[in-house]
Amino acid sequence: MLNKVFHLTENHTTVKTECIAGVTTFMTMAYILAVNPNILSAAGMDPTAVLLATCLASFLGTMCMGMMANLPFALSAGMGLNAFFAYTVVGNMGYPWQVALLAVLVEGVIFLVLSLTNVREALFNVIPISLKQAVSVGIGVYIAFIGLQNAGVVVNNDSTLVSLVSFTDHFRTSGICALLAIIGIFLTAVLYLKHVKGSILIGILGTWILGILCQLTGLYQVDAEAGYNSLIPTFAMTDFSKLGETFGQCFRVDFDGISIVNFIVVIFSFLFVDIFDTLGTLVGVCTKADMLDKDGKFAKIKPALLADSIATSAGAILGTSTTTTFVESSAGVAVGGRTGLTAVVTAVLFLVSMLFAPIFIAIPSFATAPALVIVGFLMFTTITEIKFSEKDYVKAIPAYLCILAMPLFYSISEGISIGVISYTLLHLICGRGKEVKPLMYILTVLFILKYIFL
Template structure:
């Protein structure tokens, strides 16, 4: 049955590998179960309700990806978009969280329409292969930077960022950062030795080392310092809390909402989600070898539709925009090639509702090494970008795209800078034939975004 559904032999994989890859993807994404409720609770939402909504929306979206597109990509509440909702829409603009959820719902409906009309697919195909490869490299650096931050290795300073001082708060932040380095070493060696499930084993191994440190007193939990116990607690979640957010996107008083500002909010969600999703799909598809000779993803339309359906469902359930996660790369690096990987991840998200405290106990320093290692694996695509002088018109935009993602902490910013620079450089250098018509439209839209959004 699984063979018929996911064409395992045709894709050169098996059930054991796919399941292990799905578990790996979930483990690297599990942090969202702690982070998303924490962020959206700042908008006035109940954290338990957000947790349940996140689990169900992730399950629905990932299953859509599994059965509609047969791709090993997982979906959940997008980082950055949840912060935009909590701190900009509900914070700076002062809108109730119900209004923000309605904007996300409308955005999802627009995405469904765009996916049916091939607009999103056309955008994906219009981006030149050099930029697609650059996006993969840029995402690699971006998630590696996230990994360094989650590990506590990269911290804020007068120079914006620096290496942490391990001696400072050693029994909390210091030991966690050190454990992340040990975990990265373990994971790297296992991966080089071609041990199956090396990333997953590295996550569990690092977590176990952390528990041992807590038991022996090397790691000391301190809630005020953000250092919580690494030993999972066992209690059930209050499922009735979901009623506090379910369907609340339709409970909006439009008299208190400015129409123009509301439209701006919708398009802000739309723009960021569109290019974050496209960037993620391009990046992970490139690394997984799923793009054809022309740089196209054969299953792009159902993949985009799965993303749109997940966003719409998530808004109804009570969470911010649900999107394809770059952490899917971890599962792909572990051998995931089909929708069975996504199905496994989706099921784990659903099960996590029952044992949410256990999954939330997975510390960031244990999953951070996976992000850093996967960042390297995606970075390796840089060798496929032709940087010879005769190709500077494509190489320089690719370079700008790459450095923009980690520096500006945004996949969509990297894409926009890459697209704008590609069009301008090729146009000025007399290579108009290299520019597809849709690239002009994208460049103009990106410029307008910087002016008005």
């Protein structure tokens, strides 16, 4: 039956492979269950309510992706968008979090309409193949950087912006975590090179177990105030009644003292980042999974975008920030996930995690970092497909800038923006403007206007 529903044989995969891929994707995304409540609580929202809303929105969106599009992609509350929600819209602009949720809901509905009218599909298809390949590479570097940063291997530095952590300073907290992440990277790499099935998942679990052993022997010390919690999972249950504190609150908004113009700007800020983060993720992961046709188009783009927009709208009603397709889906793809069964497995795990949230929250960032670094490498290998001969420099330079921008600007959408603008301008200046499709010119103007007004 599963073969008939998900076309496993046609996609050269098996139930076992898809299940391993689904678990792997979930394990690399499980950090969101700890991070999102922490970020949105800064906006005054109840952390438990946010956790439940995040689980439900992730379940709904990922299940839609699996059943509607038959794709191995998972969705959850988008990183960056949740920070924009809490620290910019609520923190700096002073809007109540209920207003921010309403903005997310409206953005989701607009997103849905754009998906139904083929606008987003057209945006996906108009991006040149060289930029699509660059997006895959850029995302690879970007998620590897995220992994190293979350694990504490890469730290802030006043003189050089970022630097390598000092392993000896605070060795029993930050130092040992960074060291375990590095050990985990080599462990995962060796397993992958030896073609061990589920090597990335084993790398996550193996690194976590090493961390638990370090805690039991005193090498790792718990310091909750500094963010170093116990690595040993607890078995407490979640208070489900808390969901009532956020559910439907987007409809209970008082617009007194709220500028409609600023509110519209907030909506379109959410919309802009959501659209191009989602497109960038789909482009990058689909390119790596060889899901694009010879023209660089993606046949299942419409149901994928519909699933994303449904998840965003539902998530706002439940009580969480923008729900979007996660780049960590590439972890499942890397271990062989090719159909919606991978997404369904991930979705079920999000639902189950409502019951055992403390266990999943106990998975530390240094344990998921090796998966992100190795998956980043696998996506980076797409760089060999970009043509770097001198006659193709007009296409290669925008691809290079796109790759460069993603990790440096900490944004997939910024990478796409820089890539599109430079692609169009270089073609125009070099007298090759006719090679650029009309929609690319429109995109270029919109991107430039974004930097001027947003």
